[in-house]
Amino acid sequence: MLGSGSKGNAVLVESGDTRVLVDAGFSARRLAELLGQVGILPQSIDALLLTHEHSDHVSGVATAVKRWRWPVYATAGTLRGAADLLGPATTHAVAPGDRFTVGALGIEAFRTSHDAQEPVGFVATSLYSGTRAAVVTDLGRATDEVRRAVERVDVLVLESNHDEGLLESGPYPWHLKRRVAGSHGHLSNRAAGELATGCLHRELRHVVLAHLSETNNVPAVAHESMQRVLRRSRFRGALHVAPQHGIVGPFGDVGGLGGQLSLGL
Numbered sequence: 001m002l003g004s005g006s007k008g009n010a011v012l013v014e015s016g017d018t019r020v021l022v023d024a025g026f027s028a029r030r031l032a033e034l035l036g037q038v039g040i041l042p043q044s045i046d047a048l049l050l051t052h053e054h055s056d057h058v059s060g061v062a063t064a065v066k067r068w069r070w071p072v073y074a075t076a077g078t079l080r081g082a083a084d085l086l087g088p089a090t091t092h093a094v095a096p097g098d099r100f101t102v103g104a105l106g107i108e109a110f111r112t113s114h115d116a117q118e119p120v121g122f123v124a125t126s127l128y129s130g131t132r133a134a135v136v137t138d139l140g141r142a143t144d145e146v147r148r149a150v151e152r153v154d155v156l157v158l159e160s161n162h163d164e165g166l167l168e169s170g171p172y173p174w175h176l177k178r179r180v181a182g183s184h185g186h187l188s189n190r191a192a193g194e195l196a197t198g199c200l201h202r203e204l205r206h207v208v209l210a211h212l213s214e215t216n217n218v219p220a221v222a223h224e225s226m227q228r229v230l231r232r233s234r235f236r237g238a239l240h241v242a243p244q245h246g247i248v249g250p251f252g253d254v255g256g257l258g259g260q261l262s263l264g265l
């Protein structure tokens with residue numbers, strides 16, 4: 001996780017030599033800096049997947065696709081919403097439910113409930129190790145489609161945006177509180193716990209809480225809320241919180257073919 005929250009989002013997913021970035025919500029200069037911190041050249045990214053066109057997910061796109069010629073995979077709605085930023089970039093329209101391959105990664109897009117044109121989340125599967133990682137942020141509620149998509153993942157990057165009490169008593173104007181808490185807004189700590197409970201299984205090794213609000217949440221509160229849920233289950237993996245400013249990871253497979261594979265950062 002290169003950074004996560006309303007000021008910018010980017011997740012690096014890696015399998016063998018294949019690298020894709022999910023969202024580019026930091027300036028190109030900052031993205032290069034973040035990738036540099038983990039020893040990766042931006043030019044070596046094979047594809048950019050966009051979840052939706054909100055600025056905290058696309059603010060670096062215009063410069064990045066021009067400078068590094070990343071091909072872009074997104075839904076038709078997101079491509080429309082981000083058209084101004086994409087310029088002459090090579091784009092691939094994917095429909096929710098579609099599966100496609102980028103190098104050694106199988107990718108599946110699934111619909112999310114959010115106030116953007118055609119938002120999705122992604123599940124990436126390493127074609128070497130079978131390790132699966134899901135990125136599920138920016139959703140007002142968990143639908144059956146979301147639950148099905150994250151059923152058998154090894155790494156779950158899950159939105160835990162706000163504490164319901166902190167949002168209610170916080171400084172946001174009334175209409176914004178309604179938007180965040182609404183079915184096309186963002187997932188609360190409690191709702192994240194419910195979704196995680198539904199997809200706990202033996203192989204789930206990492207739960208990474210993401211897209212935390214800096215105004216309506218506290219990392220320790222989100223962590224504790226999920227920890228309570230996980231303690232009641234047979235979850236034997238690790239729980240992490242992704243910060244807005246800074247890198248956390250990698251998460252994923254370190255076994256596989258001789259231990260050289262990793263998925264996620």
Ligand SMILES: [Zn+2]
Binds near residue numbers: 009054056057138211
């Ligand atoms: Zn967002």
Ligand SMILES: [Zn+2]
Binds near residue numbers: 052054114116138
């Ligand atoms: Zn959004």
